[in-house]
Amino acid sequence: MPIIEVQSLYYSYPGSKEPSLIDINFKANEGEFVVISGPSGCGKTTFCRALNGIIPVSYGGEFKGSVVVDGLETTKHQVYEIAQKVALVFQNPENQLFCTSVEREVAFGPENLALSREEIRCRVDEALEMVGISHLREKSPDELSGGEQQKVAIAALLTMRPKVLVLDEPTANLDPLSARSFLKLLARLNEEMGVTVLLVEHRLEMVSHLADRCVIFDGGKIVLDGPPREVLYSDTASRLGIGVPKAVLVAKRLKLQEITKAKPLTSWELADLVRGIKP
Amino acid sequence: MIRLEDVTFSYASSKPALSHVTLEISDGEFVAIIGENGAGKTTLVKHLNGLLKPESGRVLVCGVDSRETTVATLARKVGLVFQNPDHQLFAETVEKELAFALVNFGMPKEKVSEKVEWALEEFELKQYRSRSPFLLSGGERKRLALASVLCYDPEIVILDEPTTGQDSRQKHRLASLLKRLNEQGKTVLIVTHDIEFVSDYIPRVVVMSGGKLVADGPTGECLTRLELLERASLISPQLAEISWDLGLKSPSIDLDFVVAGINEMIRGLHG
Amino acid sequence: MKVLAGFDYRRGKTPIHKLDPRSKLVYLVLYSALTVYFKNPLILLLLFVSTIPIVSVGKIWGRWGISIKGSVFFISFIFIFNFIAQVLSGSTMADAVLSGISMSIRFVALISIFATFFLTTSPEELTQSMVQLKIPYDYALTFNMAMRFVPTLGKEAGHIMDAQKSRGLELEKGNLMTRIRNYIPVLIPLIISSFRRAELVADAMESRAFGASKKRTSLYVLTMGSNDYLFIAISALSFLLLLSLNLFAGIA
Numbered sequence: 001m002p003i004i005e006v007q008s009l010y011y012s013y014p015g016s017k018e019p020s021l022i023d024i025n026f027k028a029n030e031g032e033f034v035v036i037s038g039p040s041g042c043g044k045t046t047f048c049r050a051l052n053g054i055i056p057v058s059y060g061g062e063f064k065g066s067v068v069v070d071g072l073e074t075t076k077h078q079v080y081e082i083a084q085k086v087a088l089v090f091q092n093p094e095n096q097l098f099c100t101s102v103e104r105e106v107a108f109g110p111e112n113l114a115l116s117r118e119e120i121r122c123r124v125d126e127a128l129e130m131v132g133i134s135h136l137r138e139k140s141p142d143e144l145s146g147g148e149q150q151k152v153a154i155a156a157l158l159t160m161r162p163k164v165l166v167l168d169e170p171t172a173n174l175d176p177l178s179a180r181s182f183l184k185l186l187a188r189l190n191e192e193m194g195v196t197v198l199l200v201e202h203r204l205e206m207v208s209h210l211a212d213r214c215v216i217f218d219g220g221k222i223v224l225d226g227p228p229r230e231v232l233y234s235d236t237a238s239r240l241g242i243g244v245p246k247a248v249l250v251a252k253r254l255k256l257q258e259i260t261k262a263k264p265l266t267s268w269e270l271a272d273l274v275r276g277i278k279p
Numbered sequence: 280m281i282r283l284e285d286v287t288f289s290y291a292s293s294k295p296a297l298s299h300v301t302l303e304i305s306d307g308e309f310v311a312i313i314g315e316n317g318a319g320k321t322t323l324v325k326h327l328n329g330l331l332k333p334e335s336g337r338v339l340v341c342g343v344d345s346r347e348t349t350v351a352t353l354a355r356k357v358g359l360v361f362q363n364p365d366h367q368l369f370a371e372t373v374e375k376e377l378a379f380a381l382v383n384f385g386m387p388k389e390k391v392s393e394k395v396e397w398a399l400e401e402f403e404l405k406q407y408r409s410r411s412p413f414l415l416s417g418g419e420r421k422r423l424a425l426a427s428v429l430c431y432d433p434e435i436v437i438l439d440e441p442t443t444g445q446d447s448r449q450k451h452r453l454a455s456l457l458k459r460l461n462e463q464g465k466t467v468l469i470v471t472h473d474i475e476f477v478s479d480y481i482p483r484v485v486v487m488s489g490g491k492l493v494a495d496g497p498t499g500e501c502l503t504r505l506e507l508l509e510r511a512s513l514i515s516p517q518l519a520e521i522s523w524d525l526g527l528k529s530p531s532i533d534l535d536f537v538v539a540g541i542n543e544m545i546r547g548l549h550g
Numbered sequence: 551m552k553v554l555a556g557f558d559y560r561r562g563k564t565p566i567h568k569l570d571p572r573s574k575l576v577y578l579v580l581y582s583a584l585t586v587y588f589k590n591p592l593i594l595l596l597l598f599v600s601t602i603p604i605v606s607v608g609k610i611w612g613r614w615g616i617s618i619k620g621s622v623f624f625i626s627f628i629f630i631f632n633f634i635a636q637v638l639s640g641s642t643m644a645d646a647v648l649s650g651i652s653m654s655i656r657f658v659a660l661i662s663i664f665a666t667f668f669l670t671t672s673p674e675e676l677t678q679s680m681v682q683l684k685i686p687y688d689y690a691l692t693f694n695m696a697m698r699f700v701p702t703l704g705k706e707a708g709h710i711m712d713a714q715k716s717r718g719l720e721l722e723k724g725n726l727m728t729r730i731r732n733y734i735p736v737l738i739p740l741i742i743s744s745f746r747r748a749e750l751v752a753d754a755m756e757s758r759a760f761g762a763s764k765k766r767t768s769l770y771v772l773t774m775g776s777n778d779y780l781f782i783a784i785s786a787l788s789f790l791l792l793l794s795l796n797l798f799a800g801i802a
Contacts, residue, residue, distance in 0.1 A: 080762035088757040096754035107769040114763035172444045175472045176514040241448035246517035253538045271524035359716040367713035369738035383718030
C-alpha cells in the first residue's frame with residue numbers, strides 16, 4: 001500500500017480565480033526518494049502544504065479530491081495528527097525555528113505530543129545525533145548558518161518519528177556547499193531510516209542521481225513522473241526549461257544514447273560511459 | 280569606474296569582513312563577485328554606494344571618494360538591488376513603487392512619469408500598474424524590485440543574489456536582461472554563490488574568501504582552477520567537473536568547447 | 551537607549567545565573583516595592599548599593615555599568631521635571647531639590663534591580679518559570695517567541711534601511727514631521743514581513759503538532775536549591791527589616 005495517495009486533487013486558494021492544483025494524481029511508496037521540480041508558481045509549494053493537511057485545514061479555499069497519508073485522509077483529521085506522519089520542512093530556514101535554543105526547538109514537537117520526559121530526552125539526543133548537530137544543542141537558532149538551521153528543522157521533525165519528510169525548496173537560501181551537504185543528509189536519512197522523502201528542488205544536478213523518481217509540475221498539473229533518467233532526457237523537460245544537469249546536455253549533444261543506450265546524469269557517469277565506448 | 284584601494288572594514292569588534300581589498304572595475308564591464316557565505320561579498324558592495332565606509336583605504340566611484348559624499352548622491356550613480364524584494368517594496372501601487380527613487384532624487388514630474396512608463400514596459404509590469412506590490416508573485420516582486428532601481432538609470436547596476444529561488448527560465452531571462460543593460464554601456468556587477476549562473480553568463484569573476492580577494496580574472500580561467508575553488512569553499516561548475524572526470528586536455532566551462540573536446544577524445548579512442 | 555543594555559542577557563555560570571528565576575522574581579518584586587515605597591534618599595541609596603553584591607557575584611559589571619550610565623540621561627529629565635512640579639505645587643526650594651534627588655536615586659535603583667534580574671536570567675528559564683507558575687502556555691510561548699525574534703527583527707530593519715537608502719531615501723532630512731514620514735518606507739516592509747513571518751511560523755508550529763495535547767510535557771523542570779531558599783530568605787528578611795524601620799522609626 002502506498003504511504004501517500006493523492007487522488008484527483010484540485011485546490012484553489014481563497015479569493016483566487018485560478019486553481020493552484022488541477023487534477024493531481026500521485027502515489028509514493030514507503031522508502032521512496034522523490035524529487036519534485038518545475039517552474040516557479042507551478043503549484044509545488046501548494047502541493048507540499050496539501051500533504052500535511054495545512055491545506056485546506058488552516059488555509060481554507062476550494063479543495064476537491066483526496067489526500068491519504070498512511071491511511072489517514074487529511075481533511076478528516078487535525079493537522080497535528082497528520083503532522084506526526086508527514087513532516088514538512090519549509091524554504092526559509094529562519095522562520096520555522098521559533099524557540100530560543102536548538103534543544104528546545106527539537107523538543108517542541110514531542111512536548112506537544114505529551115510524551116514522557118525520558119522519552120523526549122531520548123528522542124532529542126537521537127535526532128541531534130542522527131543529523132550531526134549535537135554540538136549545536138545550546139545555541140540559539142539566530143546564531144546558526146542557514147545550512148545548520150535547516151538541519152535543526154529536520155531534527156525538530158524527526159523527534160516526532162514521521163514516516164514521510166516533505167521538503168519545500170529547503171536549499172533555496174543555502175550556499176552550494178551547504179546545499180550539497182544537506183541533500184546528502186537527506187539521502188542518508190532515506191537510506192538508513194527508510195523514511196520516505198519528497199523533495200522540491202530546482203538544483204536537479206545536485207539531487208537527480210540521489211532520487212528514485214522525478215516528478216515535474218507545470219501550471220498546477222503533474223506533467224512528468226518517472227525515473228530521473230527518463231524524465232530529464234524527455235523532450236517535455238527541455239521544453240519546460242527545467243534546470244537539467246549539464247551532463248544530460250552534453251550526453252544529448254554527443255548523441256550518446258545512439259551509441260551506448262545509456263542516460264548519464266552526472267559527470268562521473270558520463271566519464272565512465274565515454275571511456276567505455278568501444279572502437 | 281569603480282576603484283577600491285587597499286580597503287579594510289570590520290563590523291563591531293569582530294575580525295575584518297574585508298581585509299586589504301584592491302579592485303578595479305572599468306566602465307561597461309560585466310562582473311560577478313563570488314564566494315561562500317561570510318566571504319565579504321555583500322560587505323564589499325555596500326561600500327560601492329556608501330552604505331559602509333572603509334576603515335582604511337579608499338573607495339572611488341566615478342572618481343568620487345565614498346567618504347566625501349552621501350549615500351543618496353552615490354546611489355544616483357550606483358543602483359544596488361538587494362536579494363529580498365520584500366525588504367524594499369512598500370508603496371500602494373506598482374506605479375508608486377517605481378516612482379519612489381525618482382522622486383527621492385528630485386526628478387521633475389514629467390521625467391518621473393516618463394521613466395515609470397519605460398520601466399512598466401521594459402519589465403512587463405504594465406498590467407499591474409495600479410496593483411499593490413504585495414499581491415504580486417515572488418518572481419514578479421523580484422522583477423519589480425529590480426525595475427524600481429533600474430528606472431532611474433544608474434550608470435552602475437549591482438545585484439545581490441539575484442538568482443535565489445528563481446527557476447532556470449527566470450534565470451535565463453534575468454541573464455539576457457543584464458546582458459542587454461551591459462550592452463547599453465552600463466557596468467553590471469552581481470554578487471552570488473550561483474556558480475552555474477556565473478559560468479553560463481558572466482565574463483569576469485572576482486573570487487572572495489574570508490574577507491580577502493583571492494582571484495580576479497576571466498570566468499573560464501578562474502572557475503577551472505580546482506585548487507582555487509577548494510580554497511574559496513566553492514563547488515565546481517558542472518562542465519568543469521565533466522572536463523576533469525574525463526581528463527580533457529583543456530578543461531572548460533563552455534558547453535560547445537567541452538562537447539568538442541569529448542568528441543575529439545572519442546575519435547582518439549577509435550583511432 | 552543604552553539603558554536597554556540592562557536587558558541584554560548572556561549565558562553565565564555564576565551562582566546568580568544558577569538561581570531559580572522564581573527566587574529572583576521574589577527579590578525583584580520585594581525590592582521594587584521597597585524602592586517605590588521609600589522616599590528617604592539614604593534608604594534609596596542603600597537599596598541601590600544593595601544590588602552591587604549581586605552585580606559583583608553575577609559578573610555583569612559591563613552591561614550593568616552601561617545601563618546605569620545610560621540612565622543618567624533620564625535622571626536629568628526626572629530631576630528637572632520633578633523639581634518644577636514640586637515648586638509649582640508650593641514646596642520650598644530645599645524640599646524640591648531633596649525630592650528631585652530621591653526620585654533620581656529611586657530611578658537608578660529600579661534600573662539596577664531590573665538589570666540584575668534580566669542580565670542573569672535566560673529568557674528560556676523565565677518562560678519555564680512562567681509555565682510552572684501556572685501561567686497558560688500560550689502566553690509563555692508568546693513571550694519566548696518575542697525574545698527569539700527581537701534580533702531577527704533588528705537585522706531585518708537594518709536590511710530594509712539599506713535597501714531604501716540605496717533608492718535615495720534620506721532618513722535624516724527635513725523637519726520633525728518629514729523625518730517621521732521618512733520612516734514609512736522602512737516601517738511598512740518591516741510590518742508586512744512580520745505578518746508574513748507570523749503566518750510561516752504558525753505553519754511551522756502546526757507542522758510540529760502544536761495543540762496535539764492539552765497537557766503538554768515540558769522537557770525542562772526548574773527546581774529550587776538551597777541557594778534559592780537562602781536568597782529568598784535574605785531578600786525577605788531585609789525587606790521586613792526595612793519595613794520595620796518605617797513602622798518603628800518612622801522613616802519613610
